[in-house]
Amino acid sequence: MLKKIKRISKMHRIFIAQDLKKLMEYKVDFLTGMFGFMVYQTINLLFLWIIFSGIPALHGWSYDEIIFIYGFSLLPKAIDHLFFDNLWSVGYWLVAKGDFDKYLTKPLNPFFTVLVEKFCVDAAGEFIVGIALIAVTIGKVSIQWSVMNVLLFILILPCATLIYTGIKTITASIAFWTKRSGHITHAFYLMNDFAKYPTSIYNDVIRNVITYIIPFAFTAFYPASYFLTGENPLFNLGGTVIAAAVLMTIGMLIWNKGVKSYESAGS
Amino acid sequence: MIYVENIRKEFKKTIKQPGLLGSVKSLFNPKTEKVVAVDDISFHVPKGEILGFIGPNGAGKSTVIKMLTGILTPSAGLCTINGKNPQKNRKSYVKEIGVVFGQRTQLWWDLPLCETYAVLKEIYEVEDSAYKRKMDLLNEVLDLQDFIKSPVRTLSLGQRMRADIAASLLHSPKVLFLDEPTIGLDVVVKDNIRRAIAKINEEEQTTVILTTHDLSDIELLSKRIVMIDKGKNVFDGTVDELKKNYGQMRELHFELAGDSSLESLAYKEKFGFSDDDINIKREGVKATVRFNSDIVPVGDMLSYTLSGVHISDISVKDADIEEIIRRLYKKEVSADA
Amino acid sequence: MRRFLRIYLPFSKAGMQEMMAYRFNFIFHLIGEMLSCFVMYFVWLAVFESSDSSTFMGFSMVDMTVYLFISFMASFLTYSDGAINIGEEIRDGSIVMRMIKPVNFDMYLLFHELGSRFVSIFIVLVPMSVGVELYKFFVTGSVMFSLPNFALFSVSIIIAYLVSFYFNVCYGFLAFFLKNLWGSSVLKDAIISFLSGAKIPLAFMPPALAAVLTVLPFASLSYTPVMLYMGIYDAPQIIWSLSLQLFWLVFFWGLSKLIWRLAMKRLCVQGG
Numbered sequence: 001m002l003k004k005i006k007r008i009s010k011m012h013r014i015f016i017a018q019d020l021k022k023l024m025e026y027k028v029d030f031l032t033g034m035f036g037f038m039v040y041q042t043i044n045l046l047f048l049w050i051i052f053s054g055i056p057a058l059h060g061w062s063y064d065e066i067i068f069i070y071g072f073s074l075l076p077k078a079i080d081h082l083f084f085d086n087l088w089s090v091g092y093w094l095v096a097k098g099d100f101d102k103y104l105t106k107p108l109n110p111f112f113t114v115l116v117e118k119f120c121v122d123a124a125g126e127f128i129v130g131i132a133l134i135a136v137t138i139g140k141v142s143i144q145w146s147v148m149n150v151l152l153f154i155l156i157l158p159c160a161t162l163i164y165t166g167i168k169t170i171t172a173s174i175a176f177w178t179k180r181s182g183h184i185t186h187a188f189y190l191m192n193d194f195a196k197y198p199t200s201i202y203n204d205v206i207r208n209v210i211t212y213i214i215p216f217a218f219t220a221f222y223p224a225s226y227f228l229t230g231e232n233p234l235f236n237l238g239g240t241v242i243a244a245a246v247l248m249t250i251g252m253l254i255w256n257k258g259v260k261s262y263e264s265a266g267s
Numbered sequence: 268m269i270y271v272e273n274i275r276k277e278f279k280k281t282i283k284q285p286g287l288l289g290s291v292k293s294l295f296n297p298k299t300e301k302v303v304a305v306d307d308i309s310f311h312v313p314k315g316e317i318l319g320f321i322g323p324n325g326a327g328k329s330t331v332i333k334m335l336t337g338i339l340t341p342s343a344g345l346c347t348i349n350g351k352n353p354q355k356n357r358k359s360y361v362k363e364i365g366v367v368f369g370q371r372t373q374l375w376w377d378l379p380l381c382e383t384y385a386v387l388k389e390i391y392e393v394e395d396s397a398y399k400r401k402m403d404l405l406n407e408v409l410d411l412q413d414f415i416k417s418p419v420r421t422l423s424l425g426q427r428m429r430a431d432i433a434a435s436l437l438h439s440p441k442v443l444f445l446d447e448p449t450i451g452l453d454v455v456v457k458d459n460i461r462r463a464i465a466k467i468n469e470e471e472q473t474t475v476i477l478t479t480h481d482l483s484d485i486e487l488l489s490k491r492i493v494m495i496d497k498g499k500n501v502f503d504g505t506v507d508e509l510k511k512n513y514g515q516m517r518e519l520h521f522e523l524a525g526d527s528s529l530e531s532l533a534y535k536e537k538f539g540f541s542d543d544d545i546n547i548k549r550e551g552v553k554a555t556v557r558f559n560s561d562i563v564p565v566g567d568m569l570s571y572t573l574s575g576v577h578i579s580d581i582s583v584k585d586a587d588i589e590e591i592i593r594r595l596y597k598k599e600v601s602a603d604a
Numbered sequence: 605m606r607r608f609l610r611i612y613l614p615f616s617k618a619g620m621q622e623m624m625a626y627r628f629n630f631i632f633h634l635i636g637e638m639l640s641c642f643v644m645y646f647v648w649l650a651v652f653e654s655s656d657s658s659t660f661m662g663f664s665m666v667d668m669t670v671y672l673f674i675s676f677m678a679s680f681l682t683y684s685d686g687a688i689n690i691g692e693e694i695r696d697g698s699i700v701m702r703m704i705k706p707v708n709f710d711m712y713l714l715f716h717e718l719g720s721r722f723v724s725i726f727i728v729l730v731p732m733s734v735g736v737e738l739y740k741f742f743v744t745g746s747v748m749f750s751l752p753n754f755a756l757f758s759v760s761i762i763i764a765y766l767v768s769f770y771f772n773v774c775y776g777f778l779a780f781f782l783k784n785l786w787g788s789s790v791l792k793d794a795i796i797s798f799l800s801g802a803k804i805p806l807a808f809m810p811p812a813l814a815a816v817l818t819v820l821p822f823a824s825l826s827y828t829p830v831m832l833y834m835g836i837y838d839a840p841q842i843i844w845s846l847s848l849q850l851f852w853l854v855f856f857w858g859l860s861k862l863i864w865r866l867a868m869k870r871l872c873v874q875g876g
Contacts, residue, residue, distance in 0.1 A: 007389045007390075007392065014386050014389075015375075015378075029788070030787055031787065032787030033786055033790040035791055036789075036792070036793070036795075037794070039794040039798070040793075040794035043797065044803075046804065047804050050808055051647070101333070104336075104361075105337070107358045186636045188636075190637065190640065193639055197650075200650075206642070
């Protein structure tokens with residue numbers, strides 16, 4: 001087991017080094033993109049700022065708290081983007097063009113091989129903005145930074161990340177039956193937009209969907225609200241852990257079933 | 268070594284219904300039809316043999332190869348390779364095989380070739396010393412050193428194919444599957460690749476299954492061929508047997524000079540060819556005569572033609588594999604009838 | 605004219621067929637993109653609930669909803685990426701495949717994209733404007749659909765699409781100089797979503813800034829058609845904003861022709 005992890009991490013390092021090299025080659029492009037991303041986020045913040053110029057609080061949440069939740073929402077998104085971006089390729093072309101063949105002729109778990117192959121440095125933009133927003137608001141919101149809470153904060157991030165990864169795995173696996181499913185992943189993935197705001201602003205239907213069915217609310221609002229209020233750790237944090245476990249389990253089941261019914265393309 | 272018993276593969280194909288209504292219908296109640304890609308194929312390959320696996324486009328060759336390599340699951344039948352079932356013990360099975368699909372690279376597009384091999388070394392758990400020895404050997408037979416530092420996307424087709432073959436051999440597989448390894452390559456590279464395959468086969472007793480459209484690949488490498496068409500096994504035997512049984516077709520190409528006419532040659536009457544054994548085509552001054560060289564030797568045909576008409580240019584070619592297969596298939600049908 | 609259409613209409617037909625073949629992908633894509641409108645809708649709903657007044661900077665909740673969805677629709681309909689590869693094609697020389705055919709490169713790309721736009725009229729424009737009108741009816745209890753406004757909107761959105769198309773042709777040429785367009789595309793889309801008022805109504809910005817932004821070409825892309833749909837402008841403003849749109853169309857059309865000519869010269873020098 002340990003040996004296997006060592007092997008995979010050695011492979012992973014080679015791919016990471018490669019993606020970093022590519023980054024150096026396209027420095028200007030990367031920096032422009034990063035800048036563009038920050039402009040985009042600044043516009044969103046400007047939007048929030050304009051809103052709060054007219055009202056004191058949004059459903060009881062202050063401007064700083066909303067920004068904190070917003071910043072928090074970017075972190076799991078960035079981590080998933082950084083490490084697990086290659087799942088998009090499965091739904092968009094790997095299966096449709098029959099390129100998935102190559103994973104089946106290797107003595108490794110195809111799922112790991114797909115994930116390890118790409119290290120998406122573009123995610124840095126989300127990560128930097130997320131960290132910056134949390135850093136800026138951290139002094140203005142009432143968070144008890146006990147050792148326990150710091151530990152919980154660090155532990156909850158991977159779980160929140162796996163909610164993204166699980167949803168991507170499930171929707172990407174559909175491609176094994178339909179050839180292409182990238183657009184389905186796209187539609188589900190964009191639901192993460194709902195996670196950036198307090199769930200109380202939505203109607204019952206949407207609130208239930210983003211809590212129990214496509215639980216993006218657990219990637220940001222629920223865990224962030226625990227840190228902001230200290231309330232309901234069992235639901236706010238426990239829910240995140242359970243959602244991650246359930247989604248990844250379903251994802252792996254569907255993936256494995258999908259790989260079995262994979263019908264390679266071409267003659 | 269390789270036992271294939273009555274394997275069969277069926278695909279379900281959705282029938283597209285026209286129009287918006289049709290596509291909504293097919294979303295809820297898709298109409299499918301069954302397509303049989305491989306129909307009851309059996310063969311057996313002993314250790315160390317190079318088997319030529321041939322057939323026309325769409326015959327089901329790739330589907331068979333994909334079932335043997337564990338990518339596809341057969342609808343029926345059984346294949347056992349190295350005593351393993353490719354589908355059941357996939358991970359341990361694929362450790363012992365190497366696969367090259369000529370149409371599609373297995374290498375990582377952006378990675379320099381040497382890095383690709385480093386990743387593969389980890390994937391297949393190749394020991395450092397064995398890896399080094401293997402790289403030296405592959406370098407020698409496939410001339411990799413000129414482009415080993417270049418990213419795969421910058422390689423030419425010939426370089427890429429050599430790189431792909433080397434990648435499939437790194438872990439010293441017991442069985443090597445080559446699906447059209449010489450497609451689109453020039454003569455020099457083809458030759459290089461054939462020699463490499465022959466050498467690896469000789470030194471390591473690697474069993475090779477080779478599909479190709481280039482008959483000379485088969486003639487230079489393998490003694491035995493399995494030929495399939497429309498998913499069915501149509502021939503299993505040695506190359507010599509094939510030639511003996513189905514005749515060797517040759518093509519005579521020439522340009523007529525002056526006012527010579529082809530009719531004056533009357534090959535059929537002269538040599539007594541049957542309709543199946545000769546075919547004459549003419550376009551302007553260019554003429555193509557396809558004939559069975561088992562009935563009349565090439566030399567006799569040449570001298571007879573040269574003496575009969577004025578000719579400005581002449582050449583002799585082997586008929587391609589498609590032609591043999593077509594003839595073979597035709598005989599099958601007439602034998603059945 | 606008939607000859608012109610005989611040459612270019614088949615391209616539109618091909619574009620339409622591609623779009624039809626990928627209609628499910630397109631619909632899923634549309635749904636995904638539309639989710640952010642719903643998020644915004646609920647954010648605004650919460651803002652109006654949290655606020656004492658029933659208007660926000662002159663917009664009522666109904667206005668805001670109409671603005672959100674119509675401006676999303678406008679940005680979606682005027683989005684153009686048919687010419688995104690043009691610079692790339694010049695650089696790697698594959699542009700010669702276009703030049704050996706007796707067709708205008710921009711007309712070919714335009715008509716090809718128009719085919720897919722035509723399909724999106726049925727998938728996007730009709731359902732969304734019906735949806736918005738139904739919403740207005742249920743919330744206010746009266747029919748407020750105005751045919752003249754819709755007609756003005758239609759004219760404006762066609763010009764907006766053409767501005768967007770020629771703007772993106774000019775942008776596509778950038779790839780001739782840049783190695784990769786990923787980064788600048790992110791930047792471009794971010795800037796456009798801000799400057800065109802698609803994200804925040806220009807009326808919400810400080811007056812001086814808003815005045816500048818309305819004159820810039822980006823307002824022509826989505827803000828102008830939306831304002832016309834909502835019937836906010838009076839007659840002189842309507843004439844002024846439509847002329848401004850036309851001005852930017854001519855500007856980018858001319859610019860794209862100029863760059864094309866320069867690029868061709870360079871191609872000859874390089875020997876392609």
